[in-house]
Amino acid sequence: MLRFLLLIFLFSLSNQVYANNKGEIINNLKNTSNLTFDFEQNINGKIELGNCTIQYPKKMFCEYDKKNKVMVSNGKSLVIKSKSSYYRYALDKTPLNFILDKNFLLKKISESNEEIINNSLIKFTIKENGQQLDIFFDIKNYELIGWQTKDVYQNTSVTLLYSIKLNQKIDDKIFKTPLQN
Template sequence: MFKYFLIYIFLVLISNAHASNKDKIIENLKNTRNLNFDFEQNINGKIEIGNCTIEYPKKIYCKYQKNNKILVSNGKSLVVKTITSFYRYPLNKTPLNLILDKNFLIKKIENLNERILDKTYINFEIVENNSEINIFFDDKTFNLFGWQTKDIYQNVNVTYLSSIQVNQQIDEDLFILPTQN
């Protein structure tokens, strides 16, 4: 009986050691409650940098280095505020609605084929609601590494993440939507 138990344990260890990238990414997403990261964002050639915190599901707070710009989602609405402008959108009308929904990502990834880019990034292409979203994961940590979206107007937004911290203590007040001045 003990011999069969050892064989079972050995087989489980071998199968886990050979788990696919897709399985490791899904497991990592399931275990991720929040992310904090620095970012570089390129929207049609205009580059902006800053820091973001994501809390699943669907909350994000980003502070950009220039223009006192912030982007905040409470899970329902998305606000982009600068010194001179204030925009509020229903989150479900933006590609971020899908990117910030880890359960959606998990379901999509389960049914998609991965692409390996530069031998260091794992990519999945999602087409949903007239939007194309490419999600990138690091091939060593299996953390979200960035995304590229193309909206219905063919605007391309590429966001790269760095200095990623997972499951940190965060202040819930961070996701309170700012008001218009």
């Protein structure tokens, strides 16, 4: 009987820790209007580096270190400019649509179970419209530190964030896509 009570106590304690993590992540995300960061993106073993700015809701501007590549979301379209080529996608057809939608993330995190990885990361897995998004948060400060998705060509894409700054002053002009008039 004592073992049973001890087991119940330990289980309830672990649930409180998980609830606290989830609550801290939700509060932190609610208080984030934008973030700027450096990133490392690995798409099927091909690594690219750069820096990005995300402004909620659904805006993003990323410059890649090499290849003269820029990626911009104005909230409706996602445009990737590489040298002299432009590729335009409807944002709602890409996994970035989920990452850039703070309200969607808040709702899905509150409904999801977390997974602790190596006592340093908190992972949530979100499945929506046939797509899977794994998002990662730092267990110490509850900041978004990465995600894993499949891109529009079904390549696995892992993006890791570092040198993160929250709620910076941002010029909205950077979110104008290269194909806007």
